[in-house]
Amino acid sequence: xxxxxxxxxxxxxxxxxxxxxxxxxxxxxxxxxxxxxxxxxxxxxxxxxxxxxxxxxxxxxxxxxxxxxxxxxxxxxxxxxxxxxxxxxxxxxxxxxxxxxxxxxxxxxxxxxxxxxxxxxxxxxxxxxxxxxxxxxxxxxxxxxxxxxxxxxxxxxxxxxxxxxxxxxxxxxxxxxxxxxxxxxxxxxxxxxxxxxxxxxxxxxxxxxxxxxxxxxxxxxxxxxxxxxxxxxxxxxxxxxxxxxxxxxxxxxxxxxxxxxxxxxxxxxxxxxxxxxxxxxxxxxxxxxxxxxxxxxxxxxxxxxxxxxxxxxxxxxxxxxxxxxxxxxxxxxxxxxxxxxxxxxxxxxxxxxxxxxxxxxxxxxxxxxxxxxxxxxxxxxxxxxxxxxxxxxxxxxxxxxxxxxxxxxxxxxxxxxxxxxxxxxxxxxxxxxxxxxxxxxxx
Amino acid sequence: xxxxxxxxxxxxxxxxxxxxxxxxxxxxxxxxxxxxxxxxxxxxxxxxxxxxxxxxxxxxxxxxxxxxxxxxxxxxxxxxxxxxxxxxxxxxxxxxxxxxxxxxxxxxxxxxxxxxxxxxxxxxxxxxxxxxxxxxxxxxxxxxxxxxxxxxxxxxxxxxxxxxxxxxxxxxxxxxxxxxxxxxxxxxxxxxxxxxxxxxxxxxxxxxxxxxxxxxxxxxxxxxxxxxxxxxxxxxxxxxxxxxxxxxxxxxxxxx
Numbered sequence: 036x037x038x039x040x041x042x043x044x045x046x047x048x049x050x051x052x053x054x055x056x057x058x059x060x061x062x063x064x065x066x067x068x069x070x071x072x073x074x075x076x077x078x079x080x081x082x083x084x085x086x087x088x089x090x091x092x093x094x095x096x097x098x099x100x101x102x103x104x105x106x107x108x109x110x111x112x113x114x115x116x117x118x119x120x121x122x123x124x125x126x127x128x129x130x131x132x133x134x135x136x137x138x139x140x141x142x143x144x145x146x147x148x149x150x151x152x153x154x155x156x157x158x159x160x161x162x163x164x165x166x167x168x169x170x171x172x173x174x175x176x177x178x179x180x181x182x183x184x185x186x187x188x189x190x191x192x193x194x195x196x197x198x199x200x201x202x203x204x205x206x207x208x209x210x211x212x213x214x215x216x217x218x219x220x221x222x223x224x225x226x227x228x229x230x231x232x233x234x235x236x237x238x239x240x241x242x243x244x245x246x247x248x249x250x251x252x253x254x255x256x257x258x259x260x261x262x263x264x265x266x267x268x269x270x271x272x273x274x275x276x277x278x279x280x281x282x283x284x285x286x287x288x289x290x291x292x293x294x295x296x297x298x299x300x301x302x303x304x305x306x307x308x309x310x311x312x313x314x315x316x317x318x319x320x321x322x323x324x325x326x327x328x329x330x331x332x333x334x335x336x337x338x339x340x341x342x343x344x345x346x347x348x349x350x351x352x353x354x355x356x357x358x359x360x361x362x363x364x365x366x367x368x369x370x371x372x373x374x375x376x377x378x379x380x381x382x383x384x385x386x387x388x389x390x391x392x393x394x395x396x397x398x399x400x401x402x403x404x405x406x407x408x409x410x411x412x413x414x415x416x417x418x419x420x421x422x423x424x425x426x427x428x429x430x431x432x433x434x435x436x437x438x439x440x441x442x443x444x445x446x447x448x449x450x451x452x453x454x455x456x457x458x459x460x461x462x463x464x465x466x467x468x469x470x471x472x473x474x475x476x477x478x
Numbered sequence: 479x480x481x482x483x484x485x486x487x488x489x490x491x492x493x494x495x496x497x498x499x500x501x502x503x504x505x506x507x508x509x510x511x512x513x514x515x516x517x518x519x520x521x522x523x524x525x526x527x528x529x530x531x532x533x534x535x536x537x538x539x540x541x542x543x544x545x546x547x548x549x550x551x552x553x554x555x556x557x558x559x560x561x562x563x564x565x566x567x568x569x570x571x572x573x574x575x576x577x578x579x580x581x582x583x584x585x586x587x588x589x590x591x592x593x594x595x596x597x598x599x600x601x602x603x604x605x606x607x608x609x610x611x612x613x614x615x616x617x618x619x620x621x622x623x624x625x626x627x628x629x630x631x632x633x634x635x636x637x638x639x640x641x642x643x644x645x646x647x648x649x650x651x652x653x654x655x656x657x658x659x660x661x662x663x664x665x666x667x668x669x670x671x672x673x674x675x676x677x678x679x680x681x682x683x684x685x686x687x688x689x690x691x692x693x694x695x696x697x698x699x700x701x702x703x704x705x706x707x708x709x710x711x712x713x714x715x716x717x718x719x720x721x722x723x724x725x726x727x728x729x730x731x732x733x734x
Contacts, residue, residue: 432531435531436554436555436557437558440553444555445585
């Protein structure tokens with residue numbers, strides 16, 4: 036008898052053995068479609084990812100990276116291939132951003148929907164389209180696609196082995212595009228999909244990106260997206276990632292970012308939906324004086340779980356990194372944050388700060404937070420902290436003493452905690468929409 | 479004779495089982511300004527928080543009647559809506575909530591309580607602008623988060639702005655002068671004077687006589703060890719400034 040089966044930790048392991056978890060993963064892999072001929076250049080990378088996944092299993096809570104995030108619920112759900120739904124504008128109207136009328140790509144259940152997308156009148160040097168078409172216009176995409184470190188991570192590899200199309204955004208040298216580019220991924224049915232996006236911001240360019248996952252279905256679908264972002268020297272990318280999946284859905288997503296010298300990457304990631312959601316956010320600074328700002332907000336209630344795993348890898352002198360990750364947890368929900376910051380010896384004169392702030396609104400709410408700084412450089416400024424708190428009596432009392440009822444005071448304080456993150460979003464219509472959502476969720 | 483606004487009789491209270499107030503008596507009438515002075519730890523600030531209903535303090539005996547109503551039966555927000563206002567010694571910061579939104583929610587809570595229509599952002603702006611003018615405050619105050627990054631003086635002025643909007647029957651200023659330089663003190667004091675009305679009353683809690691050079695009290699109380707030991711006119715404050723608190727404490731000891 037193995038140690039694994041003597042542990043009676045049924046909640047953690049479900050009824051799964053490693054064999055079951057490997058078989059399940061193979062099942063997911065078997066649902067993939069053929070690679071279209073346009074993307075034939077991807078075949079080798081795809082095969083490599085396939086062989087990575089084939090020999091592995093869905094991780095258990097025994098693995099350090101998945102200690103607090105139990106995937107056994109996923110194993111209960113079986114997926115089948117089905118054709119993407121035919122949907123029209125009326126169904127997605129509420130998700131459209133007026134700022135992105137002509138810079139929007141829509142994917143339905145992982146499949147590009149040209150009729151719902153709009154990429155007319157883009158400035159010269161800006162390519163926004165689907166991968167299968169984009170490869171004709173930007174053959175150099177193979178110099179970027181699926182080449183980030185961390186591609187061996189199981190769900191990233193599953194995506195790489197499975198995706199057949201995706202979004203491509205390329206902003207050429209010194210181009211600045213004013214309209215935000217909206218990548219909208221819509222789920223309509225209980226399916227598995229692997230959304231993929233590649234963003235290449237060349238030297239001196241500037242772009243605002245909105246990546247959004249929304250749902251027209253309440254079911255238990257599984258979205259496994261990977262977004263890769265490459266910033267050339269002195270480029271600037273403002274990225275808002277919004278996960279508004281169904282509260283029954285599984286969402287395990289990856290954002291991988293590489294920053295060349297003098298580039299600036301600013302990310303606001305908001306996670307509101309999902310029965311189980313996890314966001315891997317990995318930023319690799321590859322040149323001097325790069326600047327990274329990460330802001331995260333996760334709101335979970337019921338018995339849902341929201342997990343953020345981030346990595347900021349500094350590597351050169353004069354880099355800066357600033358991260359604030361917030362969670363609001365109510366009912367029996369569970370939030371997880373694991374934030375690694377690497378400051379190796381070469382990264383002298385850098386400045387890195389990380390803060391994890393967590394608000395627990397009920398006695399059974401739970402948060403596991405683990406800031407993890409590894410610093411070997413000796414001439415740097417690094418700060419980190421984690422707070423886990425309930426609403427302070429003194430704060431509630433202050434509002435009450437101004438005539439605001441206790442219940443309303445608590446809601447206002449919760450809202451305020453969340454809105455600090457939302458307020459950083461530069462796209463006004465999205466900021467307003469999320470403000471409304473947060474207002475409702477904290478009511 | 480003026481109406482009694484606040485009547486406190488034989489009040490005893492404790493925090494975490496430690497008695498803080500030990501038989502406290504006070505009566506304040508409409509139009510009056512009272513000052514409670516006393517050494518640190520005398521229970522002055524505790525008394526102000528008990529009036530406002532802070533949950534950390536437990537009243538163990540006595541009564542507080544505010545405008546004929548048993549104040550101790552009311553929740554803190556109900557007290558505020560009935561006309562009790564406490565300007566905090568340490569106003570809290572609320573990042574993420576703009577000052578103007580906070581002021582409007584608070585203002586409308588009171589209006590609703592009084593059976594009046596709530597004001598929309600546009601109408602409220604008119605009201606708040608008139609108060610800013612009265613208090614000579616910069617309108618940029620409104621768009622900042624509540625007290626976040628405010629200087630000590632700005633926080634205290636923001637408390638006075640709230641008081642100006644809510645027009646309480648009883649305004650309690652808990653160490654409104656602490657941490658202020660003389661210029662900021664003059665500004666805060668002149669704002670308090672500008673808000674004075676014959677039907678309202680003000681209670682000033684302070685450690686220092688300095689504030690009373692700018693706001694003239696009708697009655698000065700000396701508090702120590704959870705009780706009022708001595709009451710008098712405004713000259714009592716000057717006497718305290720000149721002689722310190724010890725003589726009051728000593729004379730009490732002799733008399734006892």
